[in-house]
Amino acid sequence: MFRYKLGSQLALIFCAQSPANMKNIETDLKQISTGFMFAIMGMVTNYLSPARGAVKT
Secondary structure, X not given: OHHHHXXXXXHHHHHHHHHHHOOOOXXXXXXXXXXXXXXXHHHHHHHHOOOOOOOOO
8 A cells, every 4th residue: 555655655756756857847747747637647546536445354
């Protein structure tokens, strides 16, 4: 579970860092917005979904 949360956090950090490294912001605006959307949805699914591997008795 920790791997998935860490991966989502890293994806969000890398997406936030990518506009800082761009030379022309208008060329890849669609790709950056799509990356942000996937990173945020990954965070939402990891933190709001039920726990994986939970044993019900």
